[in-house]
Amino acid sequence: MLYRNLREEEIVLLKKQNCRSLDGWDKIQVTDNFIASNIKDVVFSGINCLGLFTERINLPSGVSDMAGIYNAHIHNCIVNDQCFIKNIGTSVSNYFVGEGAIIQNVATLIVEGESSFGNGIEVAAINEGGGREVLMYDELSVHTAYMMAFYRYRPKLITSLQQSIRSYVNRVSSSQGRIGEKAVLVNCGNLKNIIVGNSAHLSGVTLLNNGSVNSSAEAPVYIGEGVNAQNFIVSSGSRVSDGVYLRQCFVGQGCEISNSFTADNSLFFSNSQCLQGEACSIFAGPYTVTHHKSTLLIAGYYSFFNAGSGTNQSNHMYKLGPVHQGTIERGGRTGSNAYVLWPAQIGAFTMLLGNHYSNTDTTSLPFSYLIEDNGKSVLIPGQNLFNVGTVRDVKKWPNRDNRKGTHRLDYLVKDALNPYTIDKITEGIRVLEELRQKVKAEARHIMYKNIQMSPSSIQRGIKLYEQALIKYVGDVLVELLERDDFLSKRADFSPDNHVWLDVAGLIVNSASLENWMGAVEGNKIEINQWNSFFKSEAEAYPSLKQAHALQILQSYFSIDIASCGSTEIINFLERWIDSNNKIKSAILLDAKKEFNVKSKTGYGRDGEHIMKDIDFEAIRGTMSANSFVQEIELEYEKDNQKARQLIARLGR
Numbered sequence: 001m002l003y004r005n006l007r008e009e010e011i012v013l014l015k016k017q018n019c020r021s022l023d024g025w026d027k028i029q030v031t032d033n034f035i036a037s038n039i040k041d042v043v044f045s046g047i048n049c050l051g052l053f054t055e056r057i058n059l060p061s062g063v064s065d066m067a068g069i070y071n072a073h074i075h076n077c078i079v080n081d082q083c084f085i086k087n088i089g090t091s092v093s094n095y096f097v098g099e100g101a102i103i104q105n106v107a108t109l110i111v112e113g114e115s116s117f118g119n120g121i122e123v124a125a126i127n128e129g130g131g132r133e134v135l136m137y138d139e140l141s142v143h144t145a146y147m148m149a150f151y152r153y154r155p156k157l158i159t160s161l162q163q164s165i166r167s168y169v170n171r172v173s174s175s176q177g178r179i180g181e182k183a184v185l186v187n188c189g190n191l192k193n194i195i196v197g198n199s200a201h202l203s204g205v206t207l208l209n210n211g212s213v214n215s216s217a218e219a220p221v222y223i224g225e226g227v228n229a230q231n232f233i234v235s236s237g238s239r240v241s242d243g244v245y246l247r248q249c250f251v252g253q254g255c256e257i258s259n260s261f262t263a264d265n266s267l268f269f270s271n272s273q274c275l276q277g278e279a280c281s282i283f284a285g286p287y288t289v290t291h292h293k294s295t296l297l298i299a300g301y302y303s304f305f306n307a308g309s310g311t312n313q314s315n316h317m318y319k320l321g322p323v324h325q326g327t328i329e330r331g332g333r334t335g336s337n338a339y340v341l342w343p344a345q346i347g348a349f350t351m352l353l354g355n356h357y358s359n360t361d362t363t364s365l366p367f368s369y370l371i372e373d374n375g376k377s378v379l380i381p382g383q384n385l386f387n388v389g390t391v392r393d394v395k396k397w398p399n400r401d402n403r404k405g406t407h408r409l410d411y412l413v414k415d416a417l418n419p420y421t422i423d424k425i426t427e428g429i430r431v432l433e434e435l436r437q438k439v440k441a442e443a444r445h446i447m448y449k450n451i452q453m454s455p456s457s458i459q460r461g462i463k464l465y466e467q468a469l470i471k472y473v474g475d476v477l478v479e480l481l482e483r484d485d486f487l488s489k490r491a492d493f494s495p496d497n498h499v500w501l502d503v504a505g506l507i508v509n510s511a512s513l514e515n516w517m518g519a520v521e522g523n524k525i526e527i528n529q530w531n532s533f534f535k536s537e538a539e540a541y542p543s544l545k546q547a548h549a550l551q552i553l554q555s556y557f558s559i560d561i562a563s564c565g566s567t568e569i570i571n572f573l574e575r576w577i578d579s580n581n582k583i584k585s586a587i588l589l590d591a592k593k594e595f596n597v598k599s600k601t602g603y604g605r606d607g608e609h610i611m612k613d614i615d616f617e618a619i620r621g622t623m624s625a626n627s628f629v630q631e632i633e634l635e636y637e638k639d640n641q642k643a644r645q646l647i648a649r650l651g652r
Contacts, residue, residue, distance in 0.1 A: 001080075003029035003049050010036045020044065031081070038068025046076035051099070057084045059102065060186050060203065075110075076176075098181035098198065108190045111177040115193035118211040118233040120169035123248050124265040125149055128281040128299045128315055129323035134267060135165040136233050136250045138172070138214055139527075142269035142285055142410045143534045145250075146504035147517070149283060149301075156521045164520075164527040180215065197221065197236070208232075218405035219253070237404040252286075253409055254402030260293075269504070270410040271402055277307075281315075281322075285330070286412050286505040287397055299342060301327040303504060304397065304414075310337035328352070329363060330502055331393065331416060346370065348421050348502070351384045358450035364431050365461070366424045367468070370451070377451045381432060381461030385468050386586040388594075390416065392628060409531065411538035412505040417472040419500040419548040420507050425465045426556065432458050432465070467579050469556055474576030476549035478639070481569070481646045491562045497551060508537045509544065566650045573643045573650075580643075584636040588629065595623045 006014075011025050013036045021028055021044040029049045038053040053067040067082040073091035080099040085092060089107035103109065122133040125145075132149040134140075148161050179185065180198035188205040196202065200215035204225035211232035215221035221234055224241025231248045234240055238255040245262040252269035263279040272288040277295035285303030292309035299315035299322065311334040315324040326342035328334075331349035339355040346352060347362040354372025362370060362379060367390070369380040384390050394416045435446055436458050445452040453461075480486045498509035516533045519525045525533070553559050559568050593599070603619070604612030623629055 001031060001049075001051070004032055004034075006030060006034075006036075010034065013037065014039060014042075017041070023047075038066045039070075040068070041071045042069050043073040044075075045073070046093075048074055048076065049078040051079060051081035051083065053082060055082045057082065057100075057102065059084070059104065060184055060201075080181075094175055095177045095179055097179045098183065100182040101179045102184045102186065103179065104186045106185055106188045106191060108192065109177075109179075109185070109188075110191075111175060111193050114173050114175045115177070115210060116169045116173045117177070117193060117195040118231060119172055120166060121210070121231045121248055123250060123267055124281050125267050125283045126281060126299060126301055127323065127325045128265070129321050132325075134250075134283075135162055135169075137165050137168050138212060138233060139409060139531065140233070140250060140252075141531050141534060142252065142267075142504040143506055144530055145267055145269070145283070146285075151517075154517065154521075157517050160520045160523060168527055182217070183215070216405060216407070219403070219407070224258075235409060236407065237402060254404070256402075270412065271397075271400060283504075286410060287400070299325045301325075302332065303328075303330040303502070304393075305331075306333045306393070308334045308336045308338055312338075313340045313342055315342045329366070330421075330505070331390070333389070333393075348424060349384055349390060349416060351387070351389075360450045362449070362451065364424060365428045366421055367464075368461075373452075378445075379448070379451045379453050380457045381428060381453065382464030382468070383457075383461075385464050386583050386590070388587050388590040388628075391587055391632065395628075395631075408535070410505060411531075411534045413507040413538070413541055415507075415545075417468060417475075418507045419498075419509070419545060420502040422469065422472050422548070422552060423500050425468050426552070429462055429465045432462050436462070467583060469552060470576055470579040471583060473549045473553045473557065474573065474579070474643070475639075476546050477553065477569070477572065477576075478642050478646060480546060481650075482642065494547065498548075500548070503534075506534055506538060507541060507545075512537060570647050570650050573647050577640050577643050580636050580640055584632065587632055591626070591629055591632075592623060595620070 006025050006028055017040040019039060019042045023045055027047050028044055031052050033052055034050060035052065035054055055067050056064050057067050058064050065084065067084050070086040072085050072088035075091050075093040077092055077095045077097060079097045082099055083097050083101045085103045087105045092103065092109045094111035095109060119137045121136045123136055124130050125134050126132045126149050132152065134145045134148045148158060151157055177195055179196045180200060182198060183196050183200045185202045188202055189207050191208045193210045194208050195212040197213055197215035199217045199220040200213045201220060202223045205223050205227045207228045209230040211229055213221050213223060213234050214236055216236050219236035221236060222239045222241060226243035227240055229246040232246050234251040235253045237253050238251050240251060240257045242258045243260040244257050248265045249263050250267045251257060254271045255268050256273045257268065259275040261274045261276055266279045266282045266284065268274060268284040270286045272284045275291045276293040277290050280298045282297045283301040287304045288302045289305065290297060290307040294310045295307050296312045297307060298313050300313055305328055313326060316322040324342040326340060326344045328346040329348040332346055333351050335353040338352050341357045341359060344359050345361040345363050347368060348366035350362060350368050350370050352370045356370065356372065356377045358377045360377055362368060365379060365381045367382050367385040369383040371378050394414065397414045435448060439446045439455050443455065445454050498511050500507060500509055501513060550561050553561060557572065559572060600612050600616045603615040
């Protein structure tokens with residue numbers, strides 16, 4: 001934008017409107033068509049550039065006013081067209097203010113010295129004692145953070161990641177902050193060394209210091225009443241409000257942090273929702289949910305996680321400090337007052353109930369119940385596979401993706417049965433088979449990594465895991481067989497033999513990740529290309545999953561898709577239909593518990609016994625009319641119908 005000096009008549013009008021320029025009127029530059037009438041009671045200092053203020057602005061309070069600057073001290077600022085700045089307590093200093101921005105009733109908005117606006121801050125995630133620090137920056141993905149935190153056994157990778165981020169920090173550091181176009185800052189306290197993106201809305205904020213609010217027009221950010229945050233980054237489409245307290249925290253896309261939640265040295269990634277409770281040194285992967293004031297998450301890694309009220313962990317033995325850590329892999333859930341003594345590793349999709357002190361590792365036995373029985377940790381393997389709550393969780397994740405716009409930082413695979421969890425299931429079958437061979441006939445339980453399992457639960461676990469394999473492979477096989485050309489081209493499908501990893505929500509094979517890490521270590525990939533790799537892996541996932549399923553079909557079920565006959569395929573499809581029927585029955589049987597006599601306790605109050613059922617149905621409805629139950633029944637019937645049609649076609 002081209003600017004000019006003030007004209008004499010403009011200076012006269014500004015003085016008449018109680019404006020002053022402490023360093024001389026020649027230090028103020030304006031647009032060519034500048035109109036001075038809407039600048040009143042303003043003190044200028046330093047060098048300032050002013051735009052055009054002629055439009056009527058709709059304010060958040062519901063009234064309107066003319067664009068302009070009123071009752072403010074403006075120091076070293078560029079204020080673009082049609083901004084509204086009014087009632088500034090101290091000053092707006094060292095800021096670029098984007099077109100149409102509103103800044104009203106703000107105590108302080110300043111940049112002091114050079115700032116990186118939250119970029120480059122070290123977050124001591126996972127281990128409160130340090131050693132797994134993640135460097136924040138604007139484009140931090142959950143996948144990059146995961147490797148920076150966990151891959152400390154690859155010092156060259158960590159050094160390369162850190163150096164690239166620090167170079168980025170140097171590029172974005174500045175002595176001038178930015179308020180984006182159409183951003184709104186109203187009724188706020190002290191705002192220091194912050195960047196505010198386009199269309200952000202800050203209302204009633206208490207304090208923001210050294211941070212970035214990475215809002216955009218297509219994915220606005222809201223920072224609300226009573227928020228107190230220092231050394232932070234909040235990503236697009238997120239909401240932080242209602243007395244939240246943050247120190248050294250990164251908030252990813254589509255998150256909600258609210259209702260007096262407090263967090264220190266923690267990372268929150270896509271679609272996490274954290275209300276009321278407390279977090280210290282956590283890595284909250286995608287869809288981490290905690291809603292309860294009594295819940296403390298500390299020194300842990302979580303992903304697709306739901307914390308029950310009173311959930312707690314301990315990372316301190318009162319010996320060498322808070323040096324212990326733990327992980328709860330994707331899909332974990334905790335019941336009320338669940339407690340885990342770190343260190344521990346909890347397998348994917350585990351339901352955790354009670355108190356656990358045995359420092360266990362159940363990662364080879366996913367989809368299990370980990371319960372407490374007389375002070376002992378007891379595992380029921382596979383019990384959570386066809387639980388209605390698990391199925392409901394998986395189905396609701398896509399619908400609860402709150403990210404807006406096209407720009408993504410995290411790339412997420414939301415399938416419960418995926419190459420990573422399936423490989424864990426096959427490993428679990430091997431573990432359970434070995435335990436079955438060892439257990440004595442008279443034994444009531446057998447120990448495995450500090451947990452107990454009963455012989456009957458081992459036997460049932462193997463059966464449930466095999467059902468999961470049939471389900472996984474059959475789903476993919478039906479999808480492939482529906483292609484008209486699959487059978488003629490099936491020789492082209494080479495089975496997958498990779499080791500699969502869950503990189504904080506993205507399922508990726510180790511070979512691809514190894515290549516990427518090698519390129520990073522060799523400085524062959526720029527920081528702005530990191531997320532492109534994760535995007536490409538997410539796009540390749542469906543075909544890679546198909547290859548993996550065919551490998552399971554071959555290695556576990558001894559069916560080579562490239563050379564098998566139609567009879568083998570038909571037999572497997574019939575087995576899949578039978579397994580589907582059993583799975584559906586298990587899910588519906590579990591759902592039925594929500595409609596049993598116990599569930600009706602407390603209904604029909606003050607009425608006769610028959611009123612209990614009437615009252616219950618008025619509030620909860622019936623199982624047959626439940627929309628989720630109907631969805632499950634329809635889904636499995638459609639799947640089975642597809643398989644029957646394929647069997648008929650293959651049989652010709």
